[in-house]
Amino acid sequence: MSNPLKIATLSFWHVHAGDYSRQAQAHPGTDLVAVWDDDAERGKAAAEQFGVEFTGDLDALLAREDLDGVVITTPTNVHRDVMVKAARAGKHIFTEKVLAPTVAEAEEIVAATDEAGVKLIVSLPRLYHGYTQAISEVIDDGTLGTITYGRVRLSHDGAIPRDGVEGWLPQRFFEPSTAIGGALTDLGCHPVYLTQLFLGAHPDTVSATYRSIAERGLEDNAVVVVGYPDQKIGVIEAGFASPNPFTIELFGTDGTLTYTDAGNVLLVNGEQVDVPEHSTDAFAQWVDHINNGTRADDNIARAVELTRLVVAANEAAKTGNAIAYN
Template sequence: MLNVAMISKWHVHAEGYAKHLQSLGSVDITAVWDEDIERGRTWAAELGAAFHSDLDALLLRDDVDAVVINAPTSRHAEVMIAAANAGKHIFTEKSMALTVAECDQISAAVQKAGVKFCISFPARTRPHHLLAKQLVDDGLLGAITLLRIRNGHDGALNNWLPEYWYDEKQAGGGAMMDLGCHPMYLASWLLGQPKRITSMFNYFTGRAVEDNAQCSIEFANHAVALLETSLVTYLTPPAFELYGTEGTLIISGDNVKFASKHADSPLQGWISPRQLPKEQPLPLTQWVNGLLNDGPMPFGLEDGTKLTELLETAYIAHRERRTVDFKLPGGK
């Protein structure tokens, strides 16, 4: 049995994570910490767990092997470093932190303590995106020229997100910092090293953080990614388009179409679900299984840091209204 503490209910996914852990049958939620004491006490009572207003006291508990972090993004570094120093394994909601410097501090603490770390990248477990990765790796698309991903909902438009979601001091940003993480880490996974970025952020509902956003990224392999996210679009169909010199992959909802110059490719035209790669377990499930069975961790420190690098630089480009270059390996 794995004993887990829930670190804050701030993020909207926190309750779902707790329910998922309880459904596994191999996890016991023993404790809760929350920066909002009233919210934390209530949640702990619902979970049948102990509540601590002092994070250090919670991390001293012998019946806490690992923590699931849903604290405000601005507090991720503080909380994760404390957890690592206490010898607790870490699962965190995205993003890993607000800056690469904070990610480096987290990574150093995790590596020194020898604990295991996983960040929630659910889009990388889905059959459609696994197919895209397979096609890229197999060269059936040729050299990638353009990636376009759209991910949105109407949470800010119809006010079903908590109001603190728009507090820049807690969240670190708006639509791109949260929902935009998924297009960002998919682009990094598929296209590799980013070279330069521009951002266009909009404040449709007049809140302190952006609710409608787009980033254009050029990668070192000359591919361009157009990444769009929004909290003010009604019934937004997710879109994923991947274009190469020798093939094209279009994903719209559950519909998948592939065209390739490679006539011998078994995948041509509309692709049925049975032709897709098998869906992988959710990141939280993989993390639990890895801890219980001493297995590898998916979506680790390097993945989380790469996402934060994209996000941090995207916000610099927005604030300074310019194209920002990434530091390439070798200092170029």
């Protein structure tokens, strides 16, 4: 391995490609050295922005012995193909969520990385935020009693035109063949994996209602309801059509918890609770796993379960029926 690790960003299709590329430049253990993109104009512009090499030849890039890892920010529909190819080339993988369009593809990616001995981590950033740690501690100490209901909402206004200009979220995020899904599949991943953390990863029913306020091709307003065998209910909300504060609500037999990122305020039974600093982010964890030869067991397991619930929600929305979850 190189020291620092040599990293390439694969595609600037996703809006967070620049964020992760900046992380690769800022982290003392990594060095961004190249950009690949199947859209040469987009890729060349990104490479120029970051002062690195551009290549349109993915196979040649992955064959480079001096390349240690890749950041995957391609269209969702090619995640499996690109990640399996990268794993077989011996490159460690940091990827944008969702891991893949289907559970089978997600499991294929995990198997390929394990077989190749490369380190995989999926960007699930809110798992490592301070409020998540604080909320998990409240749940674990029993203050709320038995959880009966949870709601997590995350929304921005990226689909909505302003002053005659199309919304800031690129139209490619609304192309069904490449994005796979809209607000729920993209932004909704965060409420999904938080709901799975707080309420459990194994509901028995999933229902969903999707709507398209801006009518750009995929849903920009989504609500998913998950029901659990022990009778609790989880509500997952995501949207590209309103700039609401990020909110979490949990209700139990003995109390209530609310969190909003408007002021970073966490209330438990009406009393404000301190929110700690964020823990190590996913990118830094990835670098540590590479250097220490360890596997991101929890992150990978949650990424697969995230894929499973997103797939189920999309199916429920498509059919208009609550579906059994397994």
